[in-house]
Amino acid sequence: xxxxxxxxxxxxxxxxxxxxxxxxxxxxxxxxxxxxxxxxxxxxxxxxxxxxxxxxxxxxxxxxxxxxxxxxxxxxxxxxxxxxxxxxxxxxxxxxxxxxxxxxxxxxxxxxxxxxxxxxxxxxxxxxxxxxxxxxxxxxxxxxxxxxxxxxxxxxxxxxxxxxxxxxxxxxxxxxxxxxxxxxxxxxxxxxxxxxxxxxxxxxxxxxxxxxxxxxxxxxxxxxxxxxxxxxxxxxxxxxxxxxxxxxxxxxxxxxxxxxxxxxxxxxxxxxxxxxxxxxxxxxxxxxxxxxxxxxxxxxxxxxxxxxxxxxxxxxxxxxxxxxxxxxxxxxxxxxxxxxxxxxxxxxxxxxxxxxxxxxxxxxxxxxxxxxxxxxxxxxxxxxxxxxxxxxxxxxxxxxxxxxxxxxxxxxxxxxxxxxxxxxxxxxxxxxxxxxxxxxxxxxxxxxxxxxxxxxxxxxxxxxxxxxxxxxxxxxxxxxxxxxxxxxxxxxxxxxxxxxxxxxxxxxxxxxxxxxxxxxxxxxxxxxxxxxxxxxxxxxxxxxxxxxxxxxxxxxxxxxxxxxxxxxxxxxxxxxxxxxxxxxxxxxxxxxxxxxxxxxxxxxxxxxxxxxxxxxxxxxxxxxxxxxxxxxxxxxxxxxxxxxxxxxxxxxxxxxxxxxxxxxxxxxxxxxxxxxxxxxxxxxxxxxxxxxxxxxxxxxxxxxxxxxxxxxxxxxxxxxxxxxxxxxxxxxxxxxxxxxxxxxxxxxxxxxxxxxxxxxxxxxxxxxxxxxxxxxxxxxxxxxxxxxxxxxxxxxxxxxxxxxxxxxx
Numbered sequence: 001x002x003x004x005x006x007x008x009x010x011x012x013x014x015x016x017x018x019x020x021x022x023x024x025x026x027x028x029x030x031x032x033x034x035x036x037x038x039x040x041x042x043x044x045x046x047x048x049x050x051x052x053x054x055x056x057x058x059x060x061x062x063x064x065x066x067x068x069x070x071x072x073x074x075x076x077x078x079x080x081x082x083x084x085x086x087x088x089x090x091x092x093x094x095x096x097x098x099x100x101x102x103x104x105x106x107x108x109x110x111x112x113x114x115x116x117x118x119x120x121x122x123x124x125x126x127x128x129x130x131x132x133x134x135x136x137x138x139x140x141x142x143x144x145x146x147x148x149x150x151x152x153x154x155x156x157x158x159x160x161x162x163x164x165x166x167x168x169x170x171x172x173x174x175x176x177x178x179x180x181x182x183x184x185x186x187x188x189x190x191x192x193x194x195x196x197x198x199x200x201x202x203x204x205x206x207x208x209x210x211x212x213x214x215x216x217x218x219x220x221x222x223x224x225x226x227x228x229x230x231x232x233x234x235x236x237x238x239x240x241x242x243x244x245x246x247x248x249x250x251x252x253x254x255x256x257x258x259x260x261x262x263x264x265x266x267x268x269x270x271x272x273x274x275x276x277x278x279x280x281x282x283x284x285x286x287x288x289x290x291x292x293x294x295x296x297x298x299x300x301x302x303x304x305x306x307x308x309x310x311x312x313x314x315x316x317x318x319x320x321x322x323x324x325x326x327x328x329x330x331x332x333x334x335x336x337x338x339x340x341x342x343x344x345x346x347x348x349x350x351x352x353x354x355x356x357x358x359x360x361x362x363x364x365x366x367x368x369x370x371x372x373x374x375x376x377x378x379x380x381x382x383x384x385x386x387x388x389x390x391x392x393x394x395x396x397x398x399x400x401x402x403x404x405x406x407x408x409x410x411x412x413x414x415x416x417x418x419x420x421x422x423x424x425x426x427x428x429x430x431x432x433x434x435x436x437x438x439x440x441x442x443x444x445x446x447x448x449x450x451x452x453x454x455x456x457x458x459x460x461x462x463x464x465x466x467x468x469x470x471x472x473x474x475x476x477x478x479x480x481x482x483x484x485x486x487x488x489x490x491x492x493x494x495x496x497x498x499x500x501x502x503x504x505x506x507x508x509x510x511x512x513x514x515x516x517x518x519x520x521x522x523x524x525x526x527x528x529x530x531x532x533x534x535x536x537x538x539x540x541x542x543x544x545x546x547x548x549x550x551x552x553x554x555x556x557x558x559x560x561x562x563x564x565x566x567x568x569x570x571x572x573x574x575x576x577x578x579x580x581x582x583x584x585x586x587x588x589x590x591x592x593x594x595x596x597x598x599x600x601x602x603x604x605x606x607x608x609x610x611x612x613x614x615x616x617x618x619x620x621x622x623x624x625x626x627x628x629x630x631x632x633x634x635x636x637x638x639x640x641x642x643x644x645x646x647x648x649x650x651x652x653x654x655x656x657x658x659x660x661x662x663x664x665x666x667x668x669x670x671x672x673x674x675x676x677x678x679x680x681x682x683x684x685x686x687x688x689x690x691x692x693x694x695x696x697x698x699x700x701x702x703x704x705x706x707x708x709x710x711x712x713x714x715x716x717x718x719x720x721x722x723x724x725x726x727x728x729x730x731x732x733x734x735x736x737x738x739x740x741x742x743x744x745x746x747x748x749x750x751x752x753x754x755x756x757x758x759x760x761x762x763x764x765x766x767x768x769x770x771x772x773x774x775x776x777x778x779x780x781x782x783x784x785x786x787x788x789x790x791x792x793x794x795x796x797x798x799x800x801x802x803x804x805x806x807x808x809x
Contacts, residue, residue, distance in 0.1 A: 002140070002183055003169045005193030008231030008347060011169040014193060015136050018167055022134040028127070029134045030057045035302055036142035050381045051146040051415040052088040054137050055120060059089035062127055071097030077126045081119040084648060087413070088116075105647040107611050109459050113146075113414030114687050115648035120150045121686065128162035140170035140179055145417035148178055153686060155185035195228030204233055209246075209254040218256055231345060235278040242285065279351040282330075289315045289323040294332060298353035299364040301385070303342035311371055366393030378402075380409055384422065391429060396436070400429035404449065407456075416460040423453040447476030451487060463494040470494070482529055485514040489533050496536065499728065501544040508537050531561060531569045538576040542583055543729075550580050571603035571616065578623065586768035587732055589626040597623040614643040618652050622659050625666075626767070633663055650687035657683060658695045662736065665699055666807040674703045691731045694723030698736035702809070705740045710747065717741040730765040739809045743800055751792050755784045758799060769808070776802045 001018075003011045019029045032054035052059075066074035074095040078085070086092040086101035093101050107115060127133060137143065143151075154166060170179055172192070183190045196204065201223050205214045214222075226232035240246040246256055283294060297309055310320050324341075327333040336342040343349040356364065369389035376382050387402035407422035427449055434442045454469030470491045477484040492507030511533055518526065534557040541550035554577060561573045574596045581593040597620040604616040621637035624630075641656040657680030664672040681696035698720035704713035720737035724730075742757035758777040761769065769777070776799035783792050803809035 001165065001167050002179075002188060002190045003167070003193055004172045004175070004183070004190055005169075006172050006195075006229070008229050008345070009193050009195060010230040011171075011193055012138055013230070014191075015138065015167050015169050019134055019136050022165075027134050028061075028131040029136065030061055031136045031138070032057050033303075034137065034139040034142040034144075034147075036139070050088065051144050051410065051413040051418065052116075052120065052150075053381075054143055054147050055150065056089055058120075058124060058127070058135065059085060060091055062123055063089070063091040063095065065127070066095045066098075069096075074098050078123060080646070080648070081123055084115055084119040085123065105610055107647060107649050109414060109416075111611070111649045111651050113149075113416075114650040116146065116414055117149050117153055118650055118686050119648070121153055124154075124164060125162045128164045132163035132165075134165045134167060137166065137168045140168045141174040141176060144415055145178075146413065146415045148182065152182055152185070155182060155187040156685065196230060196233070197228065198223045201226065201228065201233055204230060205237070208234070208237065211254065215256055231347065232278065235282065238282060239278060242282075279347055280355070283332075283348075283352055283355070286326075287323065289319045290326055293320065293323050293327060294352045295356050295360075296364060297333065297341070297343070298349045298356070299361065299368055299389075302346060302349055303336050303340055306339050306341050308371065308375075309341060362393050364393075365389045365391075366395055369393055369395065369398065373398075378405065383409055384418075387422070387425065391425065394432075396429045396432045400426050400433060403429060407452070411456055416456055419456045420453065420460065420462075423449060423456065427453070443476060447473045450476070451490075454490060458490070458494055458497070461497075463497050467491055467494040481514070481518055482525055485511045485518065485529055485533070488514060489529070489536060492540075493536065496540050496543070499543055501540050501546075504540050505537065508533055508540070527560075527564045528566065528569070531557070531565055531573075534560075535569065535572045535576055538573075538580065542576070542579040545583060547580075547584055550583075554580060567603045567606040568609075568612075571600045571607065571612070574600035574603060575616070575619065578619065582623075586764070586766070587626045588768045588770075589623050591627070594620075594623055594627050594629070610643065611647060611649060614640055614647065614649065615652055617643065618656055618659075621656070625659055625663050628666075630663055630667060634660070637663065650683055651689060654680060654684040654687050654689050654692045658692045658699075661696065661699045662733070665702055665736075668807060670703060670706055673699055677703065690723045691727055694720040694731065695733065695736060697723065698734075698740070701737055701740045705743060710744050713740050714744050717744075730763075732765060732767050734766055735761040735769065735808060739800075739803055743809060746793075746796050746800060751789075751796055752784060754796055755780045755792070758796075770806050773799075773802050773806050773808065 003015055005011045019031065023029045034054045062077050066077050069077075074082075074097050078092065078095065078098065082092050082095060082098050083101040083104045087103075104115070106112070124133070124135075137147075137151075140148075151166060151168070154164070182188060198219065202214060202219050205219065205222065206212065222233055222236055226236055237246060240256075246254060248254055283291070286294065292315060293309060297304060300308060306324070309324065310317070315323075324333070328335075331344045332348055333341045334344050353361070366389070369386055372382055372386055372389065378386075383402050383406035387399055387406050390396075390399035390402060393399075403422045403426035407419045407426060410416075410419035410422060427446060430442055430446045430449065434446065450469050450473035454466045454473065457463075457466035457469055470487050474484060474487050474491075477487060488507050488511035492504045492511065495501075495504035495507060512530075515526065515530055515533070534553065538550055538553055538557070541547075541553060557573070561570055565573060577596040578593055578600065581590065581596065585593060597616075601613070601616040601620050604613045607613075617636055617640040621633050621640055624633035624636060627633075637656050637660050641653065641660065644652040644656060657676050661673050661676035661680055664676060677696045677699040681693055681700070684690075684692035684696060697716045701713045701716035701720065704710075704716060717737040717740050721734070721741075724734060738757045738761045742754040742761075745751070745754035745757065759781045760766075762774060762777055762781070768774070776795075780792065780795050780799050783789060783795055800809060
């Protein structure tokens with residue numbers, strides 16, 4: 001449930017009321033806060049806290065319950081996920097029976113990110129399995145990308161999941177696109193919170209002042225002046241108190257004096273007409289020490305250590321403590337727990353910050369950075385905050401340093417969006433240094449940063465932006481060098497990812513020219529880059545279905561690979577040979593292709609990188625399945641699945657589960673097919689792999705068909721086809737859904753529709769069917785198209801019987 005509204009409209013108040021009612025009913029309520037970096041001027045992008053910070057209360061609660069419940073509870077709540085999540089919440093270390101967490105196995109970045117998201121999701125469900133849970137997350141407009149990705153997966157969950165309600169609030173005037181997308185998800189309810197009408201303003205005033213009904217004239221003025229904004233109403237009442245129009249009697253009851261009961265008198269008062277003016281008026285009544293504290297606090301952030309607030313303001317300790325207490329009494333500051341303070345409302349901080357003269361603001365930010373740096377060093381969680389303060393303080397060298405460190409930490413935590421933003425800010429600061437001439441080596445450093453930015457953009461799927469970053473890096477690279485060749489090759493990969501084959505090959509050709517012109521000699525590094533370039537070229541020809549070019553390139557490259565290739569390159573090359581043959585053989589694999597897959601696995605084992613070994617083992621298992629070597633395929637895929645489950649590699653796990661289900665289906669084993677398909681559907685959904693989610697639904701259609709449930713079989717089969725339709729590449733195993741649907745049409749006497757399904761299965765982009773089976777399907781298609789059709793039903797029945805005999809139906 002998302003509560004959307006402008007600042008001051010009461011979003012947090014409504015959300016707190018929801019959680020209060022939930023707690024009264026015995027639900028577990030957890031609250032997380034999202035915190036932004038800047039205020040006022042154009043704020044630095046990205047949150048001011050570490051990835052998953054808003055979800056730390058969840059992780060801390062899990063840690064506490066695990067310690068209290070012992071080993072069994074720790075295993076139930078976390079198990080192996082503890083090692084993944086301990087990097088984000090250290091309290092998860094040393095739990096009963098889990099020991100000190102070791103770094104989880106390395107995975108490719110996409111898979112590692114999916115593992116983190118799934119670990120949070122599964123931990124949340126484990127906690128909710130024993131107690132229904134409400135999770136309140138305030139200010140989602142400042143939420144980090146990784147936490148938002150967790151919310152996106154939760155929004156896609158079926159209702160049968162453990163009872164979890166996420167309540168989030170966000171400002172309508174600061175809604176990022178990702179929140180707009182989340183708000184449209186099927187599992188999300190959005191509550192737009194508008195301004196109060198007259199009756200609601202009256203209820204609010206009555207509640208705040210314990211009045212049965214406020215004077216009509218007062219209410220009319222408040223409605224008109226506040227425009228229905230609750231925060232504005234409260235500020236007007238504060239102003240009325242300060243003007244002596246609203247007072248308490250000896251019994252503590254509030255009363256409006258004669259001026260206050262007269263509408264003209266209240267309206268004629270010199271009260272501000274905007275919210276900013278109201279807050280400014282409230283702050284202007286502070287003394288000098290109070291002003292200094294509020295200004296310093298607004299620079300430090302929405303929430304900060306009380307000790308830091310008292311540091312270095314040029315006032316005596318007694319004056320500071322008195323002023324801080326006055327700020328609490330006036331509800332400008334409030335306790336945040338653990339020795340921390342926060343502003344009572346963001347608008348108070350924003351207005352106070354805007355009052356600070358620019359030069360003074362710059363000096364305060366610089367001092368804030370220096371104090372935090374002296375107290376905490378380069379603490380990982382404070383890297384974005386240090387970068388922010390030094391950037392606002394125009395200390396460009398330190399700002400650049402901390403933005404780079406924040407970017408690299410975000411990348412390591414799979415928070416790609418934050419990493420991209422921080423790299424961008426680091427480049428801005430680096431450009432400022434370069435312009436000032438303070439750092440002669442900055443030119444090369446900026447080129448390296450542009451390349452790092454390009455790598456993260458490519459990882460995040462933003463290929464055009466990645467290409468622009470590589471091109472910027474190329475402007476700083478020497479004319480003929482390994483570095484220039486590498487950048488051109490990476491540029492080619494950005495084209496290849498979107499299957500823009502000619503552009504990719506042009507970049508690869510430019511990379512090879514740079515290599516040939518390189519003055520650095522053909523040492524090991526040169527050959528490594530050359531071989532990687534050729535392997536990438538093979539991949540382009542594979543996806544472009546340019547069989548002759550691919551075979552020519554393989555013949556040219558293979559001797560060099562065998563002579564000079566490192567094990568990792570030999571593995572990639574043999575995998576490229578597998579791809580080449582898969583295209584030519586249409587996934588009815590030959591013995592040669594099986595041997596290439598074995599060679600790739602051996603090379604990966606020689607390198608010893610567990611994730612790559614598991615991926616190569618899966619590839620061998622799939623090739624064996626398409627070779628109809630079911631027994632060995634079962635052993636290899638099962639071993640690969642065990643390995644990736646230990647590592648938490650969701651994409652490879654989804655693939656293993658899919659082809660294990662297909663294997664059991666080919667062997668006509670109903671229950672194993674159902675079990676593997678259900679697991680595959682869950683994992684593929686969590687990993688957002690529409691092709692494999694569709695494959696699981698197709699296999700479940702076959703299970704339903706075999707059980708005689710034609711309606712369910714049809715729904716699952718059509719859902720599979722719908723899942724594959726939007727994919728950029730054709731999923732080549734659509735027979736898994738087409739054949740059950742053809743059988744259903746045949747049983748309903750809809751022969752033309754059934755033959756249309758068989759015709760689709762014969763498409764050249766689909767897996768090649770056994771010759772006898774393909775011939776049966778082709779006869780049905782020919783008979784329907786050219787007649788006579790009198791015996792079409794018999795031909796169709798024989799074709800489906802042959803499909804069943806071959807293990808395809």
